[in-house]
Amino acid sequence: xxxxxxxxxxxxxxxxxxxxxxxVHDRRKLGGxxxxxxxxxxxxxxxxxxxxxVSEDVFEKARTVSKESVVxxxxxxxxxxxxxxxxxxxxxxxxxxxxAAAPLPLDPTGKVxxxxxxxxxxxxLDLRRPNVSAIFxxxxxxxxxxxxxxxxxxxxxxxxxxxxxxxxxGGTELFPISYxxxxxxxxxxxxxxxxxxxxxxxxxxxxxxxxxRAEEHDTxxxxxxxxxxxxxxxxxxxxxxxxxxxxxxxxxIIRDIRENCSEHLEGFNIEIKEPKTPFPRITYEEALEMxxxxxxxxxxxEDLSTESEKKLGELMLEKGWSMYFVTKFPLRxxxxxxxxxRDPRFSNSFDLEFKGREMVSGSQRIHDYDLLVKxxxxxxxNPQGFKTYLEAFKYGMPPHGGFGLGVERFLMLLLGLPNIxxxxxxxxxxxxxxx
RNA sequence: GCCCUGGUAGUGUAGCGUGGCCUAUCAUACGGGACUGUCACUCCCGUGACUCGGGUUCAAAUCCCGACCAGGGCGCCA
Numbered sequence: 441x442x443x444x445x446x447x448x449x450x451x452x453x454x455x456x457x458x459x460x461x462x463x464v465h466d467r468r469k470l471g472g473x474x475x476x477x478x479x480x481x482x483x484x485x486x487x488x489x490x491x492x493x494v495s496e497d498v499f500e501k502a503r504t505v506s507k508e509s510v511v512x513x514x515x516x517x518x519x520x521x522x523x524x525x526x527x528x529x530x531x532x533x534x535x536x537x538x539x540a541a542a543p544l545p546l547d548p549t550g551k552v553x554x555x556x557x558x559x560x561x562x563x564x565l566d567l568r569r570p571n572v573s574a575i576f577x578x579x580x581x582x583x584x585x586x587x588x589x590x591x592x593x594x595x596x597x598x599x600x601x602x603x604x605x606x607x608x609x610g611g612t613e614l615f616p617i618s619y620x621x622x623x624x625x626x627x628x629x630x631x632x633x634x635x636x637x638x639x640x641x642x643x644x645x646x647x648x649x650x651x652x653r654a655e656e657h658d659t660x661x662x663x664x665x666x667x668x669x670x671x672x673x674x675x676x677x678x679x680x681x682x683x684x685x686x687x688x689x690x691x692x693i694i695r696d697i698r699e700n701c702s703e704h705l706e707g708f709n710i711e712i713k714e715p716k717t718p719f720p721r722i723t724y725e726e727a728l729e730m731x732x733x734x735x736x737x738x739x740x741x742e743d744l745s746t747e748s749e750k751k752l753g754e755l756m757l758e759k760g761w762s763m764y765f766v767t768k769f770p771l772r773x774x775x776x777x778x779x780x781x782r783d784p785r786f787s788n789s790f791d792l793e794f795k796g797r798e799m800v801s802g803s804q805r806i807h808d809y810d811l812l813v814k815x816x817x818x819x820x821x822n823p824q825g826f827k828t829y830l831e832a833f834k835y836g837m838p839p840h841g842g843f844g845l846g847v848e849r850f851l852m853l854l855l856g857l858p859n860i861x862x863x864x865x866x867x868x869x870x871x872x873x874x875x
Numbered sequence: 876g877c878c879c880u881g882g883u884a885g886u887g888u889a890g891c892g893u894g895g896c897c898u899a900u901c902a903u904a905c906g907g908g909a910c911u912g913u914c915a916c917u918c919c920c921g922u923g924a925c926u927c928g929g930g931u932u933c934a935a936a937u938c939c940c941g942a943c944c945a946g947g948g949c950g951c952c953a
Contacts (some may be wrong), residue, residue, distance in 0.1 A: 466914085473911035490911065507904090522912055543885040543905050551915055552903045553887045557945060613952085629953085655952045656876070662952070746949070791953095801953060846953065871944090 441514060447482030451526040454519035460485055460529060461512040461537070463568065464505055466549055476502050476531075478511060479568070487513055488520075488528040501534045508540035508548060508565070556859055563866060563875055571707035575862060578701050579851055583648055585696035586669050589689055595644040595671060600633035602626060602649070613654035626652035629844060634672040635777065635805055636832040638840040646671045648847075658870045660859040661797070663848060665868035672842030679779070679788040679804040680721070682841040683765055686792055686800055687719050689845070690763065697854070710856045715763040720756070723768040724786065730755055741770045741785075753796015765790045776815040779804040779841070788841070794853045802843025809833040 462480035476487040515531035614625035792800035861867040
C-alpha cells in the first residue's frame with residue numbers, strides 16, 4: 441500500500457484504509473483509550489486506539505513504543521471533529537521500524553528548554569523539531585528564488601574551484617590543505633575566478649557555494665564555513681549598476697519567501713515585511729556625519745565598528761529604512777581589486793546593510809591591467825602570486841563589478857534568529873567540528 | 876586574541892552573596908500504576924546530578940587557584 445503524508449489525508453477520506461509512517465512524537469494514555477501522535481514531513485497525525493476496537497497486539501505496541509521511534513501504521517481514516525486535523529487513524533497494524541533509545545538527549549516536542557550547544561550536539565534530533573526544520577525549508581526557498589531571479593535576469597550559474605593555490609585576495613585567513621606535493625588552500629570566495637569569467641564573454645555569472653574562512657572569530661555573527669550568493673556582471677557604468685542587481689535580487693527573495701513560506705514562518709515571532717524601496721544609497725562620509733550627529737565619532741578612513749554599524753542601523757530604521765547601501769568606502773580599507781573613485785581617497789564600493797548588519801559587499805572592479813598591478817603592489821602583495829588572474833586582464837577585460845551575499849546572514853536577519861549557527865545545518869565555528 | 880558571565884539528574888533550572896539547617900529545588904523526560912477524547916491530559920509511586928584537579932576550613936554545590944567546556948560582548952574578518 442502506498443504511504444500517505446499527513447497533509448495528504450483529509451477528513452473526507454473517511455473509511456479509507458491508508459498507510460502512514462513517521463516518528464512517534466508523543467503519546468497520551470488514558471487507560472482504555474490511547475492517542476499516538478505520529479510526525480512526518482507534513483506534520484502530525486493523530487492515531488487513536490480505543491482498546492475495545494483495536495487488537496490487543498496493536499494496543500500493546502502503541503502503549504510501549506518509545507518516543508521518536510519510527511513506525512509504519514496501516515489503518516482506517518475516521519472523520520472526527522475532536523481530532524486536530526479533523527480526522528484520525530484507527531490502526532489495524534503497527535510496525536516498529538526502528539526503536540528510539542530513551543531518554544532522548546533533547547525534547548523534540550519542545551516542552552522544556554534546551555541550549556543551543558546541546559541542540560547542535562544533537563542536531564539530527566534537533567532538526568526534527570518543526571520550528572528548526574522550517575529554517576531550512578525557508579533557506580531552500582531563498583536559494584531557489586535567487587537562482588530563478590538571477591537566471592531571469594540573464595545570469596548563468598557557474599562553479600569555480602574550492603581548492604586554490606596560494607594566490608588570493610588577501611584579507612581573510614585561509615585554511616591550508618595538502619594537495620599532493622603542493623600546498624593548497626580552501627577557497628575563501630570565488631572572487632578572482634568570477635572576475636576572470638568577465639573576460640570570457642559570459643557577461644553575467646553567479647555562483648552559490650560554500651567558502652572557508654580561517655578567522656579565529658567567536659561571535660553569533662561569524663562562521664568558518666559559509667554559503668554565499670556571488671554575482672559578477674560586465675559592461676557596467678559603475679557600482680550603481682551592481683547595486684541595482686542587489687536590490688532586485690533581495691526583493692525577489694523576500695517576495696518569494698512571503699508568498700511561499702507562510703506555513704514555515706508560523707513558528708517565528710516575526711512578520712517579514714517587504715523593505716521600503718528604493719534602498720537609500722548613503723556614502724561613507726554621509727554615514728560618518730550621521731553618526732557624528734548621534735554622538736558617535738568614527739575616525740575618517742576607518743571602517744565602521746560594530747557599534748557604529750548598529751547605531752547607523754537604528755538611525756536609518758527611524759527613517760523607515762530597514763535596508764540601505766553604504767557606498768564609497770575609503771579605498772584603503774577595501775581589497776586591491778576595488779575600483780578607485782574619482783576622489784582617490786574613496787572607492788566604488790558598497791555594503792548592503794540590513795538591520796544594522798552587513799549582509800552584502802560589492803564594488804566596481806578594476807579592469808585595467810596596469811592599474812590592477814599597481815594596486816596589488818600598493819597593498820603589499822606580490823603580482824607574481826596573481827599571475828593567472830592577471831592574465832585574464834591582458835587580452836580584453838570589460839568594465840565589471842559584482843557582489844557577495846552571505847546566505848546565513850540574510851536568513852538570520854530575516855527570521856530574527858539569535859545566532860547565525862541556527863541558519864546552518866551543521867555549523868563550523870572556532871570550536872565546533874562535530875557533528 | 877581581549878573582557879564579562881556561567882558549568883547542579885537525559886534536558887532545562889533553584890540553591891552559591893552571608894560555608895553547616897543540602898539526606899540539593901522545581902519542571903520535564905525515564906520506569907511502574909490508575910484513568911475512554913487527550914491535544915504541555917490529570918493523579919499516585921519510583922530512578923536520576925553538584926565539570927575536573929588542587930587549596931582554605933572542624934565543615935565546601937557554596938570561598939580561593941588552575942584546567943577544560945559553554946554563553947554574551949569586542950577585536951579580527953565578510
